[in-house]
Amino acid sequence: MNAKTRKIIVAGIIVLALTTFAVNVIAASQVSALLGNTNAGEAMWWLKRGLYAEVSLIISKQGIEFLIQNFDKLILMNPDPKSVEMQNIIAPLMQVIMPMYIFAIATTGFYLLFVSGSPSGRASAKKMFVQLIIGMIAVSQSTVILQLMINLSTSVTSAIINEGSVRVNIIPESIKAIFGSSSLTPSTSSLALIHIFLTYVEIELGYFTMLPFILVIWGSLVVFFLRYAILVLWTILFPLAIALYSFETTKALGRNILEQTIVWILMQEFFAAIAIATALSIMQKPAWYMTPSVYLFNAPVEFVVFDFIPFMGCFALLIAPLLMLRIFRSFLP
């Protein structure tokens, strides 16, 4: 039996199976079972699915209202280096670093005064002496320097966000419009309606419609709070970074930490630029651009419109840290 014959037989079996049903349906005469099956167990089955769909929608859209009201504030969020909690952690670190500097300055001074080494050795010792004094001053004022950098970044970001007629809160508002209401009677053009329908078909299918909610809403919140958390870490390590940068042997490590601190502070401006770019894209693009619509059962009215621009704007916020860390590398001397 060759491959061609095998294919014909397989196709024949499938067609046979399909036509069995078709012939039975045509010959059927009883339709009463289609109407009014009021079994309590049946009703409970549908109720459970509806409950799962509603609860899953509520959970996955948790935070959309918070995002709408606080999107601009989340971008401007920064830790306060001068807060009591931060100082409680930084102060012991300073108490370890400062004696190191004092010891280093004393050793270098002793070398300069009492050890008659080569002229080049004395020159490098003098250079190191100056660096150590500058480093010690910088470490003692590290909180002030960092506060200055953060305040400058916040001012610039605030100016970027508030400049012109563009509002960045239009982004979460557009996402809310895509996803629609969370109630069991959603608007006819919404991803929530598709989620409810798919959940009734099979609960696992509803995962596909829950994923955009979670990725965009939770992802945006996570990336803002992630930046805040990492900046808290670099704020605490800032005095140590300056100290490490001061000494030749640890200069590379200190430079890395300082670069990371600067990049994560400046990420705020990048977030603002992406948010403004997304808001501008939403405002000025044509209505049909990146907005595929669906016509169910050849109806004249479109059923669902999914707008990719606000969705990808939030996705761009998720990948912004990766992009910045890739672009801004090794920029300090």
Place this chain on the structure above:
Amino acid sequence: MKKRTNKKVAAIVFIALLLLSNLLLATTTMAAHKSPLEDFATTDHGEFTRIIAYLTILGDFLQGICDDVSLHIRDYIVSNPSPTKQEVLESTSFFIRGVQAVYVFAFAATGLYMVLSSQSPKNRAKSKNLLGKLIIGFMLVTISPYILELFYGMSSSATGYIMDQGDSQIAVQQYSDVLMKTWQASSLLLGTQIAVEFGPVHSGMHGTVIPNMEKQVQADAIQEYLTNNRATIDADTQRMAQQGKTPEEIQEYVDGLTKGPAEHAKHALHEKPYFQFMEGFKMAPKPDFTFPFLMVEMMFIFLLYGLLALRYIMIMAWTILFPVTLFFTTFEPTKGLGKAMVEQTIFWTMIQVFYAVSIVVIAAGFDAMPGGFGYYGLGLNMYVMDLSLSFFTIGACIMLLLTPLFTLSLYQRLTA
């Protein structure tokens, strides 16, 4: 052409023969159980109805995507945001003003340096060089939106020109094929399972074969009992006839006697492993079975629309940051940073050219492909249905969707 027509005719005749033979099969099984429509709608909470509704709506959804891609793919690839639009200029002007202020400060500082360090020719030359760079940088920053407008215009024109060299609808057709044929494969998979579950399994096995087996074993058990107890039963029936019992009462008495053995035989049959296997056999179609196809479809939709939308947003972001980019390239300490930002601006813009090249390559590739490869080639290939999804088609679509990655790897080599 003649060969294909002959094959089509053969396929139609074959299907017609199957339908006729199926009609015979269906009429013999119909009487065995309740209405098929009744069964279909009420089985497992209307599962089959839900599955068919899901497949229908999914098909409409994918068709909507295919129609949108077919209609607007050129616009999605060719269009760029306009840096000189009012709203964009408002955002860009913030950076222009800020950078201009820094330039003014730099002018003043450089001028002061030239005046105060007039004794060193080297320092004077350095400061003159820097002053020249500052002037050029200041001018470029002031007209930066218009520079970008020109650059985007050139890129759009080049992209449009390249796309016009090939038929973009061929690439769109391959994309639509992947979406619609994976959907057809899902429909075939679930439809076949529903049909087999509903037809041979439900109607055939559970509706006919199993009841017939039960009837047969019961009949055999009754016959055996009657044969083994013939004398006793004959004596009893004769005595009942003499007592004036009606034939129906006598029959009822005999049926009562044979009921036990019949039930025992039926119970014994139900204990047999092969019977339990037959009784428990179900196709149980579930939409879960279409997950691989659904994931392919979602990935294809997300990759095409998502990357094009991401490109649009990133270009808009780099448009707003362009004055800062030019500023960073002016000064030596920040030149590396400025260079990286310029590379990003160019990269996100040039992606559209590579999309156009991919589309033209796909069109040319399918035109030049050896005959038959696109239709029958590799991949799923149903001889009597148009469900062939050639691996060439899948490869072409993946190439189109991963264009940004190819651009990135090529770009990294160029700028390394």
